[in-house]
Amino acid sequence: MKSLSIGALALARAISTVTRRLKPALRKATLLAFFFLHPLQAAPPQTDFTQNLGQQLPDLTFTNSTGTQVSLLSLTEKRPALLVLGYYRCPMLCGVVMKSLVRSLQDIRMSVGTDFDVIFVSIDPRESPSLAAEKKKSYVTYYGRRSSAAGFHLLTGNPDAIQQLADTTGFGFVPTDDGKEFAHPSGVLVLTPGGTISRYFLGIEYPPTDLRLALVEASDGTIGSPADHLLLLCCNYDPLTGRYGLAINRLIKAGCGLTFGALALFVIRSLHRERRKS
Template structure:
């Protein structure tokens, strides 16, 4: 019996699976090689063509853009980036069917492992890409993640902003966030990333994907804060490590590690030899026995065979 020829749908199934996997890699921000990226871009479905992130590290976010916070208060981004704390910024929307929830859940889970606290050491800001999202809907999203974060004093550290399309687009362009609206599905096609910003609103680093390494999060915040948060050890680690874009985390810089190691060795040797140097440079303590010998040596001696000298008073008393 001859095998039946596969149908067109059956033949195209592997291609559809391949495109789906590649699309998920893009949306999750998974790093790929240049060849894989080229294949990914050529195999992307139309809904995701043009979606992605352009690295604009060092760019200044326009602080005059106007939004409303989760309480309905009109603000500008200057109220968010007030020079006090670094900011973890992301573009999401509350009615996102999957990716935004995965990203924010992964972020909060990682933040729970940090000693740094939202609202005290840094802020979490999510701007909705949906201009139709209401402040009441944003408030529900804020309450959800505050409850999940479950740390006191964090109420002012999570902010969910809504705004008109022009301001949303202006912010997205400033940070290199490319997204598109799908009218037939009434959804937004976008990728996932946390943009680490300085307290003054300068893009410091991009953390891609939906899961974030707590140590990478901490060091990224310390780096963006310019020393305003973190410990001296964090500053030393940042000196010895640099952010590896391909790995999505901080890795050691051999030259800096060697220089720090050499410095520690010199300090240790100096500390060990210091008592020896101090002992050699200090004058010797006086020796009582030596002083007595010196006095005896300086007094007149009696040559052998001669009588010992005596005083006149002793001689007169003897004659009397």
């Protein structure tokens, strides 16, 4: 899904206000209808995602939800991470992205804070750690797993650090005419331990299976079940769609290998029987 243009952002905010009193299912359907059908949904190029796969994040300093300055790379030292850029006062899009992400993570056996981390960086330098703390509490509560709070990192920063991170990740954003809001793309980045960009998931829907495979792949096999590692052998990541699909070539090679192995085993057993008879 493409990002919102500045002109559509005001209308999106109005729709969000009207739909707050609707039932959750109806509210989500209304928001999705706006995103996919609104004629102004195509955003200017400067608010799109540029996928910088394999790019190393710079060692930038941000402020966490307790008001403590932290190194961004220090948050990715031990395990892979999911990175989201947005802002806490976003009238609609950022909240949709985070709720959709956390909802998908609920369906993954691996846990935030144990197997991977979730990092949200505000692109608005005017936002405060107290606002980040408020949002963190709501996401941790929504996620619903004990001891996950240590894995949610909601950060704020200065303009230079924000812009440098946006440039590195290919996150294009521009302020609206009144300067109160931002037009920006929606998506989630997967980081390897050490802070290298491994995968992009664009849009507002993140299938749990794809997220799980991306985290297992980013961890270089240090997390995930044997079934996950086997499934990765049969799947390829498509950067254009941000999805994992069956790798036909790998399946054909695997099938040929199994067929050859079975044939070789049959010949060996046949020869062994003939020798025993003789």
